[in-house]
Amino acid sequence: MSTSIEPDPKLDLITYIGVGISMASLVVCLIIEACVWKPVTRNNTSYMRHVSIVNIAVSLLIADIWFIIGASIIEAGFHNSTTIIPACTAATFFIHFFYLSMFFWMLISALLLLYRTVMVFSHxxxxxxxxxxxxxxxxxxxxxxxxxxxxxxxxGGYINGKQACWLNWTKTMALLAFVIPALAIVLINFLVLIVVLYKMLRRGVGDTSQQNDRNAAMVIARCLAILTPLFGLTWGLGVGTMVNPKNREIQIVFVLFNSLQGFFILMFGTLLDNKVRAALATRFSSIGSSSDRTRSTSSDAVAASSSTSALDHLRRRIRRNAYNVSEAAPSSSSNAANESFINT
Incomplete structure (x- = not known):
């Protein structure tokens, strides 16, 4: 959101570390959602909440990937403007689109909460x-x-040229096409939270609705109550970078919070939900019990095979002894017959 971009190795290091943590957190978030999808989406409110979380994570993950691509384009083709302009234009478009998608899916979560809180009789x-x-x-x-x-x-006023693969400010103020929607959505989410808190204090969230919808609305309210001020603070600092781009302290704090958005979404958007944690615990316990059953079955099979082999060995010994006894009996009788013949 800064209107002037100057090279700073410290900011670069914080950015790459933070974005790396954010991308890893978003991948974990999507894996968790895939693992617990069926048990946590059994009603419409929970279903739409998790659809919103998944799309927020996907949008931010793709935006971060394009952010890294844009930075790589600048570093690789800094001295060749004819090469970097088309590539930077494409990177800027996708960064702009997917970062805005993240904000608009946050708006969907807020509107869903408002719908379940105010229009309790509507389905x-x-x-x-x-x-x-x-x-x-x-x-x-x-x-x-x-x-x-x-x-x-x-x-020629879409991107910043050689400074960064991002929206231009000095020539066309194209940066406002991101700043205004992002800050407007943060403000709308604040207003939604105020309305929801007012309704909760008066009669609770959806007293006439089903218990599952009420619990899902409470989870959405807690998520927005944490993420909205956090994102509001983050992008509010971004306004500070626009007004005073030379202030390194504001830049560092902005980069630190903004690059960790994926981690915040994982913690407060997914792991905050008690049903998600319970579904994960159930899934891991079922995996553990199935592995125990597999080990028990294999050990029983080994024991059964061992006992079977021992029984077969015993049977062979019995047959061998019986054969020896039967062989010995005829020879003894023939010896006795010979002795009686000689004596005669």
Whole structure:
């Protein structure tokens, strides 16, 4: 969000470490959601909450990947502007689009909470919720990103050129196409939280709704109550970098918080949910019990095979002894017959 970008090795180091942690956290978040999807999405509210979390994680993960690509493009082609401009334009478009998608999916979570809190008698179908969610979550960012590049690329004012693969400020102020929607969504989420808290203090969250929907709404409220001020603080510091881009303290704090957004989403968006933790515990316990059963079955099979082999060995010994006895009996009788013949 800074209007002026100057090289700083300290900021680069913090950025790469933070973005690496963020990307790893988002991958873990998606793996957890895949593992516990069925037990935690049994009602429409929980289903849409986890759809929002998954799309927030996917959008931020792809945006971070493109952020790294954009930084690599600048470092690799710094002295060749004809090479980096097309590549930077593509990277900037995708960074802009997916970062905005993250914010708009956070808006979907807030609107879902508002819907379950205020309109307790309304029951929207899952298909309608998904249609609204994907239309707002990806449709609105796509429109903003396309309009921005279409209106500024022809005049050469879409990207910062050699400074960074990001929206221009000095020539066309294209950066406002990201700053205004992001800060507007943070403000809307704050207002939604105020309305929800007011309703909770008066009559609780959805007293007439089902227990599962009420619990899901409470989880959404706790998640937004943590992430919205956190993201508001983060992007509020971004405004400080726009006003005073020379202030290194604000830059460091902004980069530190902003690069760890994926870690915050994992902690407060996924692991905050008691049902997610319970589903994970159940899944790991079932895996442990199945492995124990497998080991027990294999040991029983080994013991059975050992006892079977011992029994077969005993049977062979018995047959051998019986054969020896039967062989000995005829020879003894023949000897006795010979002796009686000689005596006669």
């Amino acid at each position: 929207m179908s899952k298909s309608i919720m998904l249609a609204i969610g994907f239309s707002v979550g990806y449709g609105a960012p796509l429109i903003i990103a396309v309009v921005t590049i279409a209106s500024t690329a022809s005049s």
